[in-house]
Amino acid sequence: MPPPPFFFTVLLLLSTAAATTTSKTVTLPPTPSPTSSPTPTKPSPTPTKPSPTPTKPSPTPTAPSPTPTKPSPTPTAPSPSSTPTKPSPTPTAPSPSSSSSSSSSSSPSTLDPKQLRALQSLNIPTSKDPCQSKNNATLVCDSSKPFRHLLSLSLANCSPNDVALSFTALKSLSSLHSLSFLNCPISPIRFPSELSSSLRSFTCVHSLKTLTGLWLSHFHNLTDLTVSATPVSTSGSYVILGNMKKLKSITISHANLTGYITKHLNLNLTHIDFSGNKLRGKIPNSITLLEGLDFLNLSSNALVGEIPTSFGDLISLQNLSLASNSLSGSIPTSMSAIPGLVHIDLSSNQLNGTIPRFISEMKDLKYLNLANNDFQGVMPFNGSFIKRLTVFKVGGNSNLCYNHSVLSSKLKLGIAPCDKHGLPMSPPASKADSSADDNSSDSDYDESSGDDSSGKSEHHHGPSKVVLGVAIGLSSIVFLIVFLVLLSKWCG
DSSP: OOHHHHHHHHHHHHHHHHHHHHHHHHHTTTTTTTOSSSTTTSTTTGGGOTTHHHHOTTHHHHSSSSSOTTTTHHHHSOOTTTTTTTTTHHHHTHHHHHHHHHHHHTSOOOBOHHHHHHHHHTTOOOOSSOSSOBTTEEEEEOOOSSSBOEEEEEEESOOTTTOOOOHHHHHHTTTOSEEEEESOOOOOOOOOHHHHHHOSEEEEESOSSOEEHHHHHTOTTOSEEEEESSOEEOSSTHHHHTTOTTOOEEEEESSOOEEEOOSOOOTTOOEEEOOSSEEEEOOOGGGGGOTTOOEEEOOSSEEEEEOOGGGGGOTTOOEEEOOSSEEEEOOOGGGGGOTTOOEEEOOSSEEEEOOOGGGGGOTTOOEEEOOSSEEEEEOOOOHHHHHTOSEEEOTTOTEEEEOTTTSOTTSOOSSEEBOTTSOBOOHHHHHHHHHHSOHHHHHHGGGSOHHHHHHHHHHHTHHHHHHHHHHHHHHHHHHHHHHHHHHHHHHO
């Protein structure tokens, strides 16, 4: 009976060998999980054996990536101490390098630290790039390096709780060339001399509560000054403009400005607006020396006297408004030499004389207001001229009339038509004169409204009504006599 034990011995050896081989193949994969350093060397031989790899699909997809050995242990051994420390430096490390490189290549240099602190002290919002519009502040900077500097600052819709002016902060902003306050009723302060000298443009619209002429005069290098809807306390415009030798545009409107218009104006001025003040006296002749002036608005003041006869020397003038003053005299004929007039407003004055015909020859004219004056005579404009205007007003001139053979009465001009003598016809007289004039006069009124025709019929049939009344009275008397005669016969 020796064969069976020998056979069983062989079988036992074969089974143990198979067990050891299978145990080796099974124990190989778990070994990389506890040890992180040998894992990169182990998984490389494992994919060469095709038999075990299909049984373990997890290591196969992680092997081709450059960092698979680090995250691969995470599903099997979720130790939080190693996994977050490895991936966290990888995203954070490249981000600052990439941002710094992009910022250095694309974004401009930062704002000057002194100016940045000055903006913050003024409660002006700042950001990574303060040279952009933020809330109620608009900032413009240059491109100097290593630090940028402010060139323009505009504050809008602010209050004393939002912005507080500081002398120290404004001194740090001495690089400013333009400064604007729009609807910011905050208290003004004395500006540093450095900032006053550097400014080229200053705008104050309904802001800074109140100003003085002496305060404004410190901006002696300005080329553009705008103050509107802000009271200015001064005894004349010369206090403000006397030292501004570079000024090109001046607007002080609705500022309660008193005194006279200064005779000493900078010859470089192209824009003058003193409207809505209390200026008195005459328009100075020196204003006609401004050959580059293209905008002049002196409306709503207390100016008197005549328009200067040399007004035509303003050859660059395009917009003219002298409305709502007490000017007298006639429109100077020299204005015919101004070729580019677009806007003329002489309304609400005491101007007299005839309206010059050369106005109808101004090809660029779009706005003409001559209302509420004392102009007289025949208006020298035809229908084609009036139609090409955007605004045309001549009403309120009681001695002015229009030629009804040239203009239709349907036009609402606010003035009466002319009679044959060139005088305005009053409404009753116009109806009587229309019947007494020749037949051509009647044809001119064919386009008039029904009221005019009814008026004419009343004048034609006026005498016949009297005759009819007399006839009715006589007939009634005759009838009464006949009735009495018949009654007496009947009774007798």
